[in-house]
Amino acid sequence: MNRTLVSRLPLLFLICLVATYFWFYSSSSILNEYGSYKPEWPLLIDTFITLPLICYVFLTDKKQATIKAIAYCALLILFGAYFIPAQQKFIWHSLEQARYLVMASVLFIELVVVASVIAAIKADLNTCTDPDESLIAPLKRWLKSGPVFNLMQFDMRMWVFCLFANKIKSENYIGEQHFWYAKKDDAKGNALGFIFLMAFEIPIAHLVLHFAWSPLAANVISLLSIFGLVLFIGEYRAMSRRPISLTQTHLIVRYGIYNPLYIPLDNIETISPHNEFVPRSNEVNRYNFSGVPNIEIKLINQIDKKSKIYLGVDDPSSLINALNNKI
Template sequence: MNRSLNINKNLIFFGIPILFISMLALLAKSSFFEIHPNRLSIGITIDLVLTIPVIYLVLIRKTSIPKTTVVPVMIVGMLIGSIILPEENQYYLELFKTWILPIVELSLVSYVIYNVSKAVKRYKSNKNEKTDFFTTLKTTCYGMLPKMAVIPVVTEISVFYYGFVHWKKRELDENEFSYHKESGTITLLVAIIFIIAIETFVLHILLAKWSVIAAWILTWVSIYSGVQLFGFLRSMYKRPIVINNGKLFLRYGIMNETIIDMDNIDSIELSSQDIELNKETRKLSFLGDLESHNVIIRLKAENILTGLYGTKRKYRNLVLHVDKNAEFKNVLDHALQQRTEP
């Protein structure tokens, strides 16, 4: 019964905007539009990028659907307008793309950051609990954005935050462990960024002889890739491995992470011997065999390893590098022993 009610509500929330869009599409292809193209193109543009999003916002105002989903509705309207309106009648649509849409997007990002900052302050009010920006950002965005948009938005904001905003040194507690100091990963990522910079410069010069536009496209893509890698690199300093409240939080920057319940741990082995990676045995590092390991954690039941952009992989055994692996094993063994004691 509840499921049928939810289906009916979704039909109303999304069906009405779709109905209006369909009517506008028919109008744009009608003979009446050919008689009054200028006036009707203004009206159709306003309806697609303003009226329909407002109607949608009114429909969802008392529901759990995030109000920020009105922005995708607005963008869909803009894209449909680009398709159904003749190119010579898209003047006002182009004005919207140039001036209004960037303001809307900037406002949305500012709104997300504002809510994240409030969430961070709430976490910090508890002095016994350290704040993890990435986790806080995900939690906040899931309450504000469509689920499909959360991980891409969170990743982009986190790359900028860890790469260029959060440079304050993070002191580790007794239950926290680093994993980047002795693994060689930082050196490898710095080398990759350096190679990207050199190749971008050389290829830009060569490609510019053929096409200046193609050269600049390649350059900006390379710069974006370099910024992404730099943000990934910096996030490793700020997201340590944590043992807390009966759970083991394993993180590899913002690239990979998993949460293991202590009761699910079968054994912890200190080993740097080669191990075959397969569907049951995964590496915490996204670099795979390029990075060494010194700890193997075997579980009683399958768990999920979450990667970049929300990719999920099952595993039974997890291979990782911990800088102070012996100390890590001792703390983890002690925590496991406490849970088994009556």
Template sequence: MKKAITINRNVVNLLAPLSLFGLLIVLMKSPLLNQGGNLGLAISIDLLITVPLVYYLLIRKSSIPNTTVVPMMVVGLLIGTYFLPVEDQVYLELFKTWTLPVIEVLILILVVVKVRKAIKTFKDQRGNAPDFYSTLKNTCHQLLPKQLAWPFATEVAVIYYGFINWKGRELQENEFSYHKRSGTPALFGALIFIIAMETFALHLLLERWNVVVAWILSGLSIYTAIQFLGFAKSLSKRPISITQHSLILRYGILSETEIPFPDIDTIELSRKPLEKDKLNHKLSPLGELESHNVIIHLNSDNELRGLYGSRKKFRKIGLHIDQPKDFKEKLEYALPQRTDDHAF
């Protein structure tokens, strides 16, 4: 019942501003707009301020992030750009040129401040190094719409791990690396080198035809290389860990899952290929390009989260661990504690 009430309220929160936008569209298409006066200014204010304000008043005590007011402003801006006559779009252009960039910068600053505060709180509570990506995702889910939170966190993490966080990370007693004896970092390095060479050659070729297209494609290629760099660097920053009640599997920022101890059936040290089944997956999204040496069998379905928030179910998962025997021993030692309250 509570869930149904929440859904109904969310529908109302969305329908109310959409209805107001609909009324404004009707007004913009009516002959009244051709009579001059300040009607264009009034409609611009309604599109950019009044409707978003009504939406904010509706959601301020709900679970919907307050920052979703900004997308509502953007919707109003797009509607005005499409339906208002060009001569009445002066105030829309001013908003687009001066106000919207300021709002975007303020939101970015808010995210950074929230992330720093969350990391500080995490350090105080846990007494060790926090996982930046997890903290970032939690913060973004509080500030941004659900559909934008994970992609935004991924893009920020790529820059953070690729260019900011170069400090080495010491493993805790319950943490395990998976990149030192794997060929994945070398594979990413080779891909970055290939992209750099092809970008240079392709840019010279395309520049003879169209300079703008050449720079656009080069920019996309450079950004792809930056992403691969961030992916590669994140492998050493996000180790696999055994907590008090669960096993946390991570593969940089490319994939992750948390498996409660009661869901774990057996841990197998094996390099044999996984059977072809929709519930059998590898932790690494590289698939057959990276071998595994550990297979974890579950007694119930679990969820593997991938890049930009993609999801897939699994009941058997293969992964590479640099010290597989040590990992198996410690995990098996921890598993009996799922039935008692002893600390790990």
């Protein structure tokens, strides 16, 4: 059986459990005595015995199995809190209260981990190593490559540029030649204007939502807006510090706080000027903050299912000439 499919079996089993018990607790059939008997014990067994066993049997990494088992159990407890009838709950009431303790513990652990990673990155940034490598090194101690790893490095890069951008030196990035994109169509100025607009809007929107709708909704939306503001600040500060770089073997596309894209030079079919709008597509990657991209790169072999890369840079002719000389 495909290894990737095997690793996803616990998640598939969780989805099947949720669908099955949603039907069981929200319908009337012979299985629940036509709606009169909807006990908690079947879900208890599947939550604390069956699902953890599935995780440990099908996941070879026992640390990952433990983390997923705890997370999936917490999700099922939350599910049961809403769908098990109140009169059928005996043990579930205690579990509902315990979930807050679990959530607080997980949040505390996450904060400790993030603080440790930031401290390690801050120390590494004082050296002359590539800042992207300084970012990835602590994460590799905790995570393996994959979607979670990619998301975490994006998230940590956002915080690093927001908090420690002054410690990042552009010349430390790997590459023989560096190319920039902050001045194209005044991308950096537009970003700064948007940051001021968001900072002005957040407290006003919070007050309006607090009195016109709900304090809880106001707090949630304000927290999400603050997170978005942090993201834009990190993006703004990265524009003038994180370059697109050319090495002997690769074009390294770093754009704002996006994860870097490594394009082997021998995989580039053509590179040419571009001046038209590029619509979203599953076959293209666009690295451009404003206006239209001014460079088109066609690949021989796809990278992450993308056959074309579009860039928006300050001086497209310099990058095109440098790449053509290398190729």
